[in-house]
Amino acid sequence: MKLAKLSVMRLFQYKEFLIRAKSIGIKNLFSDDLAEAMGTTSTQVRKDFSLFGLSGNKRAGYKLDDLLAQLNELLGKNEKQRVVIVGAGNIGRALMKYEGFYKDGLEIVALFDSDPNVYNETATPPVLPLEHLYEFVNRNKIEVGVIAVPYHAAQQVLDIMILAGIKGVMNFAPIALRAPKDLYINDVNLKLELESVAYFVNALKRDRTKNDV
Secondary structure, eight states, rough: HHHHHHHHHHHHHHHHHHHHHHHHOOOOOOOOOHHHHHHHHHHHHHHHHHHHOOOOOOTEEEHHHHHHHHHHHHTTOOOTTEEEOOOOOOHHHHHHHHHHHHTTTTEEEEEEEGGGGGOOOOOSSSSEEEEEEHOOOOOTTOOOEEOSOOOHHHHHHHHHHHHOOOOOEESSSSSSOOOTTTTTEOOOHHHHHHHHHHHHHHHHHHHHHHHHH
């Protein structure tokens, strides 16, 4: 499962590169081109494509338009995916305003929060009371949710999402959540990510200092 997840993540990266390549008029690409752009190997590119039934021509390479169409179909980009966010704080509102989601077929359809001071039913998207989450998700057949609440509220929010029919969750709360095996959760801990960057910056500084001695 971990290997498949990494391969899928690379497919999204390939797609982004293909979009940029198309914008400058490129028609055909080889696995070497994709490998160089992604910082990987041509063998890995071919392995990823083979895993998902994508193939090219050894002499002519990949026709960019054909490959992009196949990736869009494979990654579900031909259909708009509606998303709800629980937590109308800094993270939730930043995600709501990110235009890149809409360009890639992701539509934030509502935010939910427990603070009456942030409710705005006429906004686009609306900010609604948390107690409306179950009914909204269930009625609108939403399958993807984002959790951007404090850790002590995250499990309760996830439980409501599961009951309402959510199938996949991006979790920004710094806590491991209990969930059934058929629910996909992607945990994003921004604090740990930033701490790891700071650690490696300091490690590089220490290495340079040792080399200078």
